[in-house]
Amino acid sequence: MFFGGAGVSTESGIPDFRSADGLYSRQGRVPPEVILSRDFFAAHPKEFFEFYRSAVAHPEARPNAAHLRLAELERSGQLACVVTQNIDGLHQAAGSRDVLELHGSVHRNRCPDCGRTFDLAFVCAAKDVPRCECDGIVRPDVVLYGDPLDVAVLQAAARAIADADLLIIGGTSLQVYPAAGLVRHFLGEDLVVINRDGTAPSGRRALTITEPIGQVLGAIAARGGEPSRDA
Numbered sequence: 001m002f003f004g005g006a007g008v009s010t011e012s013g014i015p016d017f018r019s020a021d022g023l024y025s026r027q028g029r030v031p032p033e034v035i036l037s038r039d040f041f042a043a044h045p046k047e048f049f050e051f052y053r054s055a056v057a058h059p060e061a062r063p064n065a066a067h068l069r070l071a072e073l074e075r076s077g078q079l080a081c082v083v084t085q086n087i088d089g090l091h092q093a094a095g096s097r098d099v100l101e102l103h104g105s106v107h108r109n110r111c112p113d114c115g116r117t118f119d120l121a122f123v124c125a126a127k128d129v130p131r132c133e134c135d136g137i138v139r140p141d142v143v144l145y146g147d148p149l150d151v152a153v154l155q156a157a158a159r160a161i162a163d164a165d166l167l168i169i170g171g172t173s174l175q176v177y178p179a180a181g182l183v184r185h186f187l188g189e190d191l192v193v194i195n196r197d198g199t200a201p202s203g204r205r206a207l208t209i210t211e212p213i214g215q216v217l218g219a220i221a222a223r224g225g226e227p228s229r230d231a
Contacts, residue, residue, distance in 0.1 A: 007171025065218030067094035
């Protein structure tokens, strides 16, 4: 099974969070970590959505080689599940069906007042704050700072990781909890880490590949399942 983070989508043009050129490196009057919080959303929805549409939503993003290869592995019966910290929906766009989204999705949006749902295009097309016909503020189904994670999704992810005989960790620094703590449930012996920074779980031996994950998985796909000499 596969456990992934923001680095999986950087090759699709979506910045990660903590690298030198990541989302949190942006300078502004209010730090991005504050803007992406439940309290800031409630108090300053206009400023929240200005940042959200410009830096978080990315409706133009398309799946890269990593997303496509993982979907191929699922179709061939070799990959049981994808657990992702990303909110961009690119795994599903690539064709993956069994995807557990720990932090929600930009493609799901809901009015908390009446329950009506909206797509990402509706949120992006709004001039300021997207509002429902009932005048409620439409909220993205993403986990903001201060929000709890969905317990059912967490439990399903823990079960999937515990059942895996091979775990591939890709594009994540394993610094965001409680999501990163899920890898402790892995009981198998075969662990692969594909990440630019080469971060492996503490105390675990792993095959570590410090290259962009799209290049790595794309090279494997190009040879029908075996890596090329340039990979």
